[in-house]
Amino acid sequence: MAYQVNGQTVEHDEEGYITTLSDWSRDLAEEIAKTENVNMTDEHWAVVDFLREYYDEYQIAPAVRVLIKAIAKQMGPEIGNNKYMYELFPYGPAKQACKIAGLPKPTGCV
Amino acid sequence: MSETKKFLYVNRKAPYGTIYALESLEVVLIGAAFEQDVSLAFLDDGVFQLTRGQDTAGIGIKNFSNTFRALGDYDVTKLFVERESLDERGLTEADLQAITYEDENDDWAEKPSIRVVSRAEMADIMASQDVVLSF
Numbered sequence: 069m070a071y072q073v074n075g076q077t078v079e080h081d082e083e084g085y086i087t088t089l090s091d092w093s094r095d096l097a098e099e100i101a102k103t104e105n106v107n108m109t110d111e112h113w114a115v116v117d118f119l120r121e122y123y124d125e126y127q128i129a130p131a132v133r134v135l136i137k138a139i140a141k142q143m144g145p146e147i148g149n150n151k152y153m154y155e156l157f158p159y160g161p162a163k164q165a166c167k168i169a170g171l172p173k174p175t176g177c178v
Numbered sequence: 179m180s181e182t183k184k185f186l187y188v189n190r191k192a193p194y195g196t197i198y199a200l201e202s203l204e205v206v207l208i209g210a211a212f213e214q215d216v217s218l219a220f221l222d223d224g225v226f227q228l229t230r231g232q233d234t235a236g237i238g239i240k241n242f243s244n245t246f247r248a249l250g251d252y253d254v255t256k257l258f259v260e261r262e263s264l265d266e267r268g269l270t271e272a273d274l275q276a277i278t279y280e281d282e283n284d285d286w287a288e289k290p291s292i293r294v295v296s297r298a299e300m301a302d303i304m305a306s307q308d309v310v311l312s313f
Contacts, residue, residue: 126248127240131211134251 073099084167092170100168104159112156112168114143119169129174132162183308184215189224191313194239199227202313203245210252217307218249219300221260225267228259228292230275243275250279255291262297 071078078091084103086092097116101108118139122130130138140148153161162174187206193199210216220228227243234241249255257277264270277291295303304310
């Protein structure tokens with residue numbers, strides 16, 4: 069199973085998470101978002117960028133509770149709250165945003 | 179609302195070579211969602227898990243030592259390290275990476291999570307727990 073982006077083939081697992089983290093690009097993120105029926109806005113990108121930075125620093129994708137708390141601190145409570153985050157990513161801000169960000173499924177997600 | 183229990187995760191093994199250290203850390207991260215009173219203990223070769231400047235490039239394994247610094251985000255803020263275990267391995271607290279958390283009850287002041295304790299203190303810490311999980 070694979071995504072096609074700019075003539076390149078990027079392998080992913082049965083749930084759509086890419087298998088080689090270094091394959092990620094912003095174009096690929098747009099492509100994954102399309103298959104998830106997510107229309108990427110600046111707010112979506114802010115969450116995706118945050119997740120990538122968090123992973124880069126700590127080598128894990130944060131749990132959703134940690135993600136929302138951190139987003140609230142960084143971008144204010146009007147964005148960093150459960151309702152808004154689930155509007156951005158209806159299938160779960162951690163699960164779906166991590167997929168678009170090219171990260172592994174968050175630790176603790178079944 | 180169920181009552182909060184005191185959980186202690188005891189880490190006795192070096193970080194790589196066996197899966198214990200990584201498994202323990204993952205259980206801690208998953209368990210943090212249940213909002214219990216969680217502490218971690220590092221003794222014997224487990225103290226090596228917290229050493230600074232780890233480089234796993236040569237063994238082709240993910241370096242998860244940076245993940246310990248995320249524990250504060252999960253409200254895990256008590257990392258007890260046994261002084262005798264450090265001494266026996268020629269290590270001091272300066273060989274350990276700095277791990278901090280932001281105290282929300284103290285205007286988000288940054289505080290150290292690592293507390294070096296004596297073997298006798300560690301025994302008291304263990305005795306005061308409801309649940310002790312050994313890795």
